[in-house]
């Protein structure tokens with residue numbers, strides 16, 4: 001079987017986790033801290049809070065920015081459901097911005113129009129969450145300008161985009177947004193099995209996210225509200241969660257990061273190979289904008305929607321385990337119950353109906369890619 005994605009685990013990853021298992025701390029030791037520092041270095045962020053999933057990271061990011069029941073959060077409907085669920089967890093309402101056909105990222109012209117209307121209606125969003133689909137950054141400079149004009153905050157859902165750059169700055173740098181979130185689920189560009197991280201260049205946001213990710217409890221004397229009674233003393237200052245990352249996950253993350261640049265070179269090579277072989281056959285999400293470098297998390301081809309289902313089935317029947325990224329979130333029954341209608345986001349529906357995610361991971365071989373390519377050509381060119 002050729003999966004759409006899979007983790008790359010070597011002996012050094014296994015050794016790193018075994019070392020953590022043999023250490024004195026399985027939780028709250030030094031490895032989580034070291035992993036946070038390593039992610040700061042990679043993304044050029046000042047602060048990082050590692051947690052147990054990308055979803056948790058989105059949740060604490062929303063809470064740190066003060067998202068609550070009076071607020072609205074806008075995001076992409078062409079994403080994993082966590083991109084919008086995180087706002088609902090806070091009691092906020094959600095709205096979606098339709099995407100560009102070419103990239104599948106939110107269309108900033110649609111956003112600008114929607115903001116102008118919302119301003120008149122006094123219903124501006126508190127936070128906008130762009131999703132860097134497939135690892136390709138959206139136009140952050142334009143988004144930043146809109147955030148200044150209309151006064152909303154930005155959380156980048158960068159779960160696909162570890163290692164991507166926009167105008168030569170790393171995704172996560174904090175130059176264009178308040179907080180960026182990455183996921184280390186097994187299929188992402190590096191893995192901690194389950195895990196995620198929120199990065200920011202704002203000290204106050206970082207402290208708040210850390211507090212929320214650990215029950216709302218602090219042990220640092222400089223932030224105590226009441227008198228420090230002694231060495232046992234700690235304070236719960238708000239209602240938080242247990243979202244902490246554990247030491248085994250951090251150990252795996254640290255060893256994965258040692259190989260990250262190699263992973264990215266291999267992903268790029270595999271993507272270039274698909275593009276080269278499929279350019280006469282089909283289109284794919286993304287464009288050649290020179291200001292962005294994609295992290296190449298996914299390679300999503302675009303196929304005439306009348307042919308998509310049969311191509312998908314042919315690939316699956318031949319043990320090529322392709323996937324769909326993504327169904328329109330507004331089409332999910334839960335979101336329909338909330339009153340959403342997928343037809344209000346026609347580009348999202350169109351991209352979704354044309355999409356197939358091809359297998360892409362660092363160690364995919366050209367033989368495996370040739371099998372995928374041959375099946376696509378057989379189905380689409382006959």
Ligand SMILES: *Cc1c(COP(=O)(O)O)cnc(C)c1O
Pocket residue numbers: 053054055056079080082083131157159160183184185194195196
């Ligand atoms: C994977 C993913 C998430 C959630 O990450 P988990 O670590 O699985 O919780 C959120 N948003 C996007 C776009 C993702 O791909």
